Amino acid sequence: MKNLFSRFALSAEESASESIEAVVEGLKSSVETEEATEALADMSIKWHPEEFLPNLKFMGIGMLCIFIVIAVIILAIYLTSFLTNRSGKKEKKSKKGE
Amino acid sequence: MEILYESFLEIFNFADGGWKYIVMWAIGGLLIFLAIKKDMEPTLLLPLGFGTIMVNLPFSGAINQAIEGVVSEGPLSTLFDAGIANELFPLILFIGIGAMIDFGPVLSNPKLMLFGAAAQFGIFFTFCLACIFFDVKDAASIGIIGAADGPTAIVVAQRLGSNFTGPIMVAAYSYMALVPIIQPPVIKALTTKKERLIRMPYKANNVSKTTRILFPIIITIVAGMVAPSSVALVGFLMFGNLIRECGVLDSLSETAQKVLANLVTIFLGITIATQMQADKFLQPATLLILGLGLFAFVFDTVGGVLFAKFLNLFMKEKINPMIGAAGISAFPMSGRVVHKMGLKEDPQNFLLMHSIGVNVSGQIASVIAGGLILSFFA
Numbered sequence: 001m002k003n004l005f006s007r008f009a010l011s012a013e014e015s016a017s018e019s020i021e022a023v024v025e026g027l028k029s030s031v032e033t034e035e036a037t038e039a040l041a042d043m044s045i046k047w048h049p050e051e052f053l054p055n056l057k058f059m060g061i062g063m064l065c066i067f068i069v070i071a072v073i074i075l076a077i078y079l080t081s082f083l084t085n086r087s088g089k090k091e092k093k094s095k096k097g098e
Numbered sequence: 099m100e101i102l103y104e105s106f107l108e109i110f111n112f113a114d115g116g117w118k119y120i121v122m123w124a125i126g127g128l129l130i131f132l133a134i135k136k137d138m139e140p141t142l143l144l145p146l147g148f149g150t151i152m153v154n155l156p157f158s159g160a161i162n163q164a165i166e167g168v169v170s171e172g173p174l175s176t177l178f179d180a181g182i183a184n185e186l187f188p189l190i191l192f193i194g195i196g197a198m199i200d201f202g203p204v205l206s207n208p209k210l211m212l213f214g215a216a217a218q219f220g221i222f223f224t225f226c227l228a229c230i231f232f233d234v235k236d237a238a239s240i241g242i243i244g245a246a247d248g249p250t251a252i253v254v255a256q257r258l259g260s261n262f263t264g265p266i267m268v269a270a271y272s273y274m275a276l277v278p279i280i281q282p283p284v285i286k287a288l289t290t291k292k293e294r295l296i297r298m299p300y301k302a303n304n305v306s307k308t309t310r311i312l313f314p315i316i317i318t319i320v321a322g323m324v325a326p327s328s329v330a331l332v333g334f335l336m337f338g339n340l341i342r343e344c345g346v347l348d349s350l351s352e353t354a355q356k357v358l359a360n361l362v363t364i365f366l367g368i369t370i371a372t373q374m375q376a377d378k379f380l381q382p383a384t385l386l387i388l389g390l391g392l393f394a395f396v397f398d399t400v401g402g403v404l405f406a407k408f409l410n411l412f413m414k415e416k417i418n419p420m421i422g423a424a425g426i427s428a429f430p431m432s433g434r435v436v437h438k439m440g441l442k443e444d445p446q447n448f449l450l451m452h453s454i455g456v457n458v459s460g461q462i463a464s465v466i467a468g469g470l471i472l473s474f475f476a
Binding site for chain 2: 055058061063072
């Protein structure tokens with residue numbers, strides 16, 4: 001009788017754990033579906049014309065930054081060319097002197 | 099046999115989206131056709147086209163598939179995680195591109211770099227426009243199509259976590275190949291015949307080896323100080339160039355230009371196809387992205403040409419405004435297009451050295467623009 005009772009208890013435990021697993025699986029799959037629908041929802045097109053003007057500031061800052069970087073690079077190139085040409089000329093002069 | 103039956107069922111179940119497979123095969127076929135027959139960026143469009151077909155077969159083993167709760171790993175998904183999700187492939191490709199580029203024309207006339215900067219206008223203007231339809235990060239990823247530079251577009255889209263990497267890459271590479279069709283009408287619309295006839299004599303200045311070696315180092319430092327996010331992009335490009343110019347690593351330079359660039363290109367094209375799955379690609383947003391990409395290319399051209407015209411207001415020695423259009427970094431197509439247009443107007447007007455100089459500076463400016471976009475939104 002005891003054995004039978006413990007067998008019943010075991011089977012009840014098993015079925016309970018199985019049902020928990022099923023619930024977890026169900027939750028997982030629902031989370032996955034939610035994620036998938038969220039991803040697809042992110043791919044939809046919005047219509048927010050009011051977003052255009054506030055974002056123009058990024059255009060201004062971005063173009064300004066590019067011009068500043070390029071201007072610094074141009075100056076650096078001129079400076080490097082000037083210095084290397086001068087040292088080249090010096091070397092040539094010293095060779096002529098020899 | 100059962101899987102064959104299920105596959106057929108999946109495809110011919112038109113009511114449940116089976117038609118999407120067939121449309122994606124057609125798109126893959128179109129990309130292969132454009133690559134082979136029209137010679138449009140074949141190195142990328144062909145692997146991309148074939149990859150599109152591979153990933154759009156029912157239960158394709160090329161990508162990760164979850165069948166009955168069990169996830170089986172696909173090699174293309176693994177490659178995507180290993181090389182694109184972490185931006186490794188595009189950055190390695192930059193080493194090859196850097197090794198291919200000769201910055202000589204820019205170094206002999208550094209002022210040309212200003213046109214490269216002006217021609218990034220399309221990126222930012224398209225971003226503002228895209229903000230109307232998408233959230234800020236997706237809009238920034240779409241705007242960068244105007245960089246006319248595939249690897250930059252991939253890196254920016256990936257780091258900003260855009261859902262549209264596939265359409266963005268298709269737009270970037272397709273329009274790069276379409277530069278000879280897109281740019282001439284825009285240039286003609288913005289310039290007069292008299293302006294197109296302006297001759298620009300080329301004075302070849304000697305560029306010392308030291309300058310050539312210091313150039314990539316200076317650019318990396320300056321760009322890195324202003325936009326730290328751009329260090330990877332600019333650094334890899336300039337590292338490739340340093341290998342080329344240093345003069346002691348000829349075999350590495352050759353490997354970077356040929357073997358490395360080709361190898362990464364093969365993997366890049368076929369791996370990015372994982373983003374071309376029907377559910378992700380066949381969205382109304384894709385068409386809008388393709389439209390915005392075209393818009394970005396047009397406004398890049400507009401920015402470059404108008405900036406040249408603006409400079410002409412103050413300069414004694416006038417500039418042919420067409421060279422401004424070469425500031426988009428589609429290298430070397432854009433430079434050649436401008437040169438050919440100059441020759442068409444006047445067979446004695448050789449703009450090649452100027453336009454290539456501007457084109458090369460566009461490459462640098464577009465990478466800096468990519469870095470700035472990352473600094474703003476990453």
